[in-house]
Amino acid sequence: MSNEELTENEATVYDRQLRVWGVEVQRRLNAAKILIAGMTSGVAAEVAKNTALAGVGSLSLLDDTPCSPDAAPCNFLIPADFMASQSVAEASAATLREMNPLVRIEALPGGVAEQPDTDFLSGFDVILLPQAPLSMQLAYDKACTEVNVAFFTAYSRGTVAYFFENLHVHEHTPMDAPSGAPLQKSLSSFTPLESALHHPWNKLSARFTHKLVYALRVCSEFALKEGRPPVLADLEQLQSRAQQLGREAASQAAADHPGKPLPKETVSEDVLPTEVLEELVTGDTELPPVNAVLGGVLANEILKVVSHKGDPVNNFFFFSLMDNVGQIETLG
Template sequence: MAATASNDIEPVEADKPLTNAADNLPFVTGARAGMSEDEIALYDRQIRLWGMRAQEKLRSANVLLVTARALGNEVGKNLVLAGIGSLTVADHENVTEEDLGAQFLLATPSVSEVVPSDATPAQRHGADRAAAAAVVGTNRAVAVSQQLSAMNPRVKIAAEQRDVSTQPASYFQQFSLVIVTDRNPAVLNYINTATRLQNQPFYAASSYGFYGFIFADLIEHEFMITRDRGNIVSKPGARETRTRTIVNVQVEGEEGAAGVKESITKREVYSTWYLASDASPLPQSTRSVPRRLRNVTPLLACLRALWNFQENRGGKENFRMPNVNSATDRAEFIGLVSKKQAFLGTPPVAADKIREFLQSVESMREISPVTTVLGGQLAQDVINTIGHTQQPIQNLLIFDGTTMQSSVYAMHPEMSLGTAQLATAPNTTAPESASEATGGTMSAAVGRALAAGTAAEAAAGAPAPIPIAGSPIPLPTPPQASG
């Protein structure tokens, strides 16, 4: 296969993504034409897995990763090693000593600080303390980005030290995909609404001790699978599920001959975080089969109760987690679990499961095996989405680290899905209809926030993004504070 070895980059405007005329799929700012022979050799095994075309799309993608805790570390590592085009790591928090326990991208000594093989235990301990002292108190995005850059110098890495939840919706336009980890429901709702306005794919994920989740809102996403043709003919326009439709079918080989293959393009439609996280019932295919209903993980009701509890603790309480030692918190949380379980129609959640869940989530403990598995699942789904290969998560994955099982549920309201959820909102004259269609995010207050961001917070001494490797990814100027 012919390859272009040039690494020159033509500057383009950050808010005008390039377009690949071959397949009419969006390419990002700074994309280079073709892959060099060195790159093909470097990524040979994964090219064999998902193909050259998917690898080129991955190489051209510009991803935003919000929050660089343990889960973000895993996602960032996997995307960088896979050969993502550029990655912006956004985190406004500083590194603490607690972060060093599970976040492997922190406190790594430089080559000159590596102790010799015959070092004494005291010398090794001193080197560890020196490495920790060098990173504690620094910005988390900067610290993580330095190590990500060392993992794969071909990937452009930038560190964003501002809280992106204070930025206007237009901020997210420069990215081809946005991933938000370990943030509260209000932030997820805001950023998901912003990415919807920019027609950008959105992922959310969090780990809570032994438990975690992944949520995807890809709005309307097409992907292609190639397989041997079976006895049942796939037809364009056929609906496989409520969310999945066959868009196109291409047959390779002569009809009736052995080894005939078909390439099927399918489209999945999605709902917003706001609607999927609380207002949506289980899919009809689950509700209508008692055995399936009984097998729904109790974590679904627990997670919905947790998000509801956090929403009730906004403002001064900063969306805090329930305190397992507080009788008031326990009673409220148990009541919320019961309410969510009744809405879903699933069996009551056992008291010991609620207690285990509360103990796990209270301090947001980071357990490396859990974040490793969850981060790997999320990164692989992002790769599939960017490459338009394989069926993506639809749309909520729940991970139980006590059983090492992942359960996926298509959580959607009884209304139009995909672009219709947001596109119809501005045209309606009934406020309640607009609120329902957008998950309540088009209220006047949130509408102003989407237009201008929380200007006072964003402009108050916010540092500019720091380029870590290669050319910096241009970011919009923070909005000016208004009187």
């Protein structure tokens, strides 16, 4: 594809990014089909905005939640004068079409199914399932693996946020490949969400691992066992489980290094600060600044995936306002 094959409008709208990543990458973006399943969150709105402005081929939104002042308070795509007959997806789609008329944007009928239809998912290149229950995340991750569709999930609450991606086996070229040099393609293998969530603690470095890794582990374990997400009343139980896992990791490290001092990075029972766990469990609502950070990184990641340009995040990205750090963790 050459510059001449772009319409005048496309060349004007995408001029800046064409200078950054070239026409071939834009061609791949123009062919990409993305589904965001769930539009009540601010993270979903951020990703939808960023991918639409970048010029993906089609962006489908799935969420039949009726518009109301309380339906999606963090979704800035829903206008103040929304129509009561509109769903959250329909109102968001209308705003996105105004932002970039060159992208095919549609609000699909129906809501997000708890058990995904693989035939339906196979029509997309990327599935994003934000702010969903863990059981649903696991079901969609498994279904996307069956049809080889890239799967993303994201969560934002209070001052903490993260996203996970499973690209199965993904081929890409480096973003910073020298001009004129032969393209060196790389293959990356990804771990299913269930395996990533059960990464052994004795394989983690307490000194370098993001604290949200430990918080997510005990919260996901609780959710699978109890069939519901943990709440403030469960905080003591969660902390107790974290301490138990920390002790087990330390014991395993001692068994692996008999007669020797334990490495400084050995996971201990005090590895998970209470305030980190409490924020993940009880954060009152989404914070726009946190959503902007997570949504920006996540949208860029989706663009890398569909363009096959740049090293992908493998497989978690964590962010917290407590330390203002965004950190990639490879688990599983």
